[in-house]
Amino acid sequence: MKASELRAKDVAALEKEVSDLLKAHFNLRMQKGTQQLGNTSLLGKTRRDIARAKTILAEKKGAAK
Numbered sequence: 241m242k243a244s245e246l247r248a249k250d251v252a253a254l255e256k257e258v259s260d261l262l263k264a265h266f267n268l269r270m271q272k273g274t275q276q277l278g279n280t281s282l283l284g285k286t287r288r289d290i291a292r293a294k295t296i297l298a299e300k301k302g303a304a305k
Contacts, residue, residue, distance in 0.1 A: 246296045254297040261290045
């Protein structure tokens, strides 16, 4: 997901997005552990998406104060 797409969302939507990404990342890790994950690059992509979303969320929360 692009940063511009995330910046267009409000705080509640960003928190939900982070939650969804964390669940997706957990599922990918479980698939990797059981040898069912074919594309291991998805782990890095979701981790970067989580970091991107958390960064923008922190920026929005900081600007609200």
